[in-house]
Amino acid sequence: MPDPPALDPADHPAAAAAPPRKIALDGPASSGKSTIGRLLAARLGYLFFDTGAMYRAVTWAAQHAGIPLDAGDQLTALAETLPVAIRQPAPAETDGRAYSVLVGDQDVTWAIREPDVEAGVSQISAWPGVRSALVAQQRKVADTVGHAGGPPGIVMAGRDIGTVVLPDADRKIYLDAGPAERAQRRYREQAARGGGETYARTLAELIRRDTIDSTRATSPLRPAADAVRILTDGLAVDEVLARVLADLAAPPSDAPAPGLAGGDSPD
Numbered sequence: 001m002p003d004p005p006a007l008d009p010a011d012h013p014a015a016a017a018a019p020p021r022k023i024a025l026d027g028p029a030s031s032g033k034s035t036i037g038r039l040l041a042a043r044l045g046y047l048f049f050d051t052g053a054m055y056r057a058v059t060w061a062a063q064h065a066g067i068p069l070d071a072g073d074q075l076t077a078l079a080e081t082l083p084v085a086i087r088q089p090a091p092a093e094t095d096g097r098a099y100s101v102l103v104g105d106q107d108v109t110w111a112i113r114e115p116d117v118e119a120g121v122s123q124i125s126a127w128p129g130v131r132s133a134l135v136a137q138q139r140k141v142a143d144t145v146g147h148a149g150g151p152p153g154i155v156m157a158g159r160d161i162g163t164v165v166l167p168d169a170d171r172k173i174y175l176d177a178g179p180a181e182r183a184q185r186r187y188r189e190q191a192a193r194g195g196g197e198t199y200a201r202t203l204a205e206l207i208r209r210d211t212i213d214s215t216r217a218t219s220p221l222r223p224a225a226d227a228v229r230i231l232t233d234g235l236a237v238d239e240v241l242a243r244v245l246a247d248l249a250a251p252p253s254d255a256p257a258p259g260l261a262g263g264d265s266p267d
Helices: 033-044 051-065 072-081 115-125 128-143 161-165 179-192 199-215 237-249
Strands: 022-026 047-050 084-087 100-103 154-158 171-176 228-231
Touching (some): 047 051, 051 072, 128 154, 161 171
Antiparallel strands (some): 084 100
16 A cells, blocks of 8 residues: 655644653554554654564574574574664665565565465464563653754554553553454465465464453553543544544544544444
8 A cells, every 4th residue: 555645744733743752552463553653654754663573583593593483482582682783774775675674684674574474473473482582672662752962763563562661651542343353464465575375274273363462461462541532443544543643633622532433433
């Protein structure tokens, strides 16, 4: 889906007024976190940080090192020592990436999106030691906001940002959509890169991941109590971005009630 046209700051005061500096953006797989997070951060001049890329990088590294997915101690040690860097794409990186992911000096941006990594990431991210190691790194990144050498603000995307990583975030958004909608998005993304996965298999894998993510004992996927939930089924990117900007423009006390956004139905 192409990027939306520029929005008039007069219609969206968050683009012109001082917005919240720490924004938590959560949601299940393929709910639009990366796309909306990248566009929102660019609009605000903030750092976009996709924490899911860190878990995928650990999964990719574990698979290449031959570490079993049930070896919690080994996976924790790997997460504690793996040199993962997430940065803005270089000018020559024009392959559609939202950001670049490096493990050491190796570019793994697209490698961590392969089906075998997608199939293992939820299991690896369920290990408490892995989550603890990566959450500590994520908080360190957020702590640089507003300090010398740090970004003016951050949009951090993941599954537990508002509930665990940044429970004190200035604003929390939870993007959601039905499994069929999200599977279609993931299927189109994979097909565009030449992947051979079928829609049925993509849907089954997404439902499996949802189950693991929402039932794990440590940091399960769920909206924060004070998050605004935006249902993205059938919405274009610019429509979702407009709803997020509208929420950021409203004082916290005037923001839509948790679990709803605009005219969304509670059903």
